[in-house]
Amino acid sequence: xxxxxxxxxxxxxxxxxxxxxxxxxxxxxxxxxxxxxxxxxxxxxxxxxxxxxxxxxxxxxxxxxxxxxxxxxxxxxxxxxxxxxxxxxxxxxxxxxxxxxxxxxxxxxxxxxxxxxxxxxxxxxxxxxxxxxxxxxxxxxxxxxxxxxxxxxxxxxxxxxxxxxxxxxxxxxxxxxxxxxxxxxxxxxxxxxxxxxxxxxxxxxxxxxxxxxxxxxxxxxxxxxxxxxxxxxxxxxxxxxxxxxxxxxxxxxxxxxxxxxxxxxxxxxxxxxxx
Numbered sequence: 001x002x003x004x005x006x007x008x009x010x011x012x013x014x015x016x017x018x019x020x021x022x023x024x025x026x027x028x029x030x031x032x033x034x035x036x037x038x039x040x041x042x043x044x045x046x047x048x049x050x051x052x053x054x055x056x057x058x059x060x061x062x063x064x065x066x067x068x069x070x071x072x073x074x075x076x077x078x079x080x081x082x083x084x085x086x087x088x089x090x091x092x093x094x095x096x097x098x099x100x101x102x103x104x105x106x107x108x109x110x111x112x113x114x115x116x117x118x119x120x121x122x123x124x125x126x127x128x129x130x131x132x133x134x135x136x137x138x139x140x141x142x143x144x145x146x147x148x149x150x151x152x153x154x155x156x157x158x159x160x161x162x163x164x165x166x167x168x169x170x171x172x173x174x175x176x177x178x179x180x181x182x183x184x185x186x187x188x189x190x191x192x193x194x195x196x197x198x199x200x201x202x203x204x205x206x207x208x209x210x211x212x213x214x215x216x217x218x219x220x221x222x223x224x225x226x227x228x229x230x231x232x233x234x235x236x237x238x239x240x241x242x243x244x245x246x247x248x249x250x251x252x253x254x255x256x257x258x259x260x261x262x263x264x265x266x267x268x269x270x271x272x273x274x275x
Contacts, residue, residue, distance in 0.1 A: 055092035058237025059258035063108035084266035103237040104134025104202030115146035134202040162195040168203040177203025
């Protein structure tokens with residue numbers, strides 16, 4: 001112990017003259033550290049309090065088909081996916097979005113090749129995407145695993161928000177989609193948060209033939225959302241041409257049109273959420 005104290009004393013006697021000689025340099029260094037540290041916390045506080053901004057794309061239908069037909073009419077232009085997805089991501093980066101959500105039917109027939117292509121574009125743009133499963137992202141091809149998704153319902157916390165992803169891709173005979181009992185049980189647990197909540201899914205809950213009607217299969221879902229104190233917005237795609245917002249019990253339900261639905265230009269959304 002005495003030896004240690006002796007060594008410390010010798011070290012201090014050597015260091016002290018240097019500190020006196022360079023006290024101006026030391027003072028400036030301390031000032032810079034304090035300034036940078038306080039600046040970091042100011043920036044962090046600003047970022048946390050800044051309104052959340054999210055970019056949404058839907059129904060990319062990535063494939064090599066020039067035109068995708070539905071009901072004997074052009075429903076989209078899958079071959080445009082590379083150009084349109086790149087343009088959308090570029091604009092979202094310029095807008096400094098906090099998250100990017102792809103609302104399902106990311107591929108046209110569940111071909112892993114096109115999932116890999118979308119992921120390549122994403123990585124080249126140095127962004128990350130929250131991927132939702134659509135009915136065209138077929139389970140039998142395990143295409144969602146190529147987006148890095150093993151469990152197709154999950155949540156991601158961004159700032160003071162929670163983005164909950166649901167898998168409605170079971171279509172049944174009426175192609176209405178469905179949130180099954182297992183997911184509903186999980187959803188009720190995921191909603192137990194102090195964060196504000198946004199839900200992303202592929203299928204709309206509304207009847208395409210009459211948007212004033214809700215599909216009966218979504219009754220439990222709507223009740224759960226309406227009774228939750230923190231769900232503010234629900235987003236879905238699937239209808240391709242629809243671009244509108246409906247409100248039920250204070251919750252906004254957003255229809256997002258297909259990214260590749262227009263032959264001339266991509267369609268996507270960037271939405272800023274109020275504090």
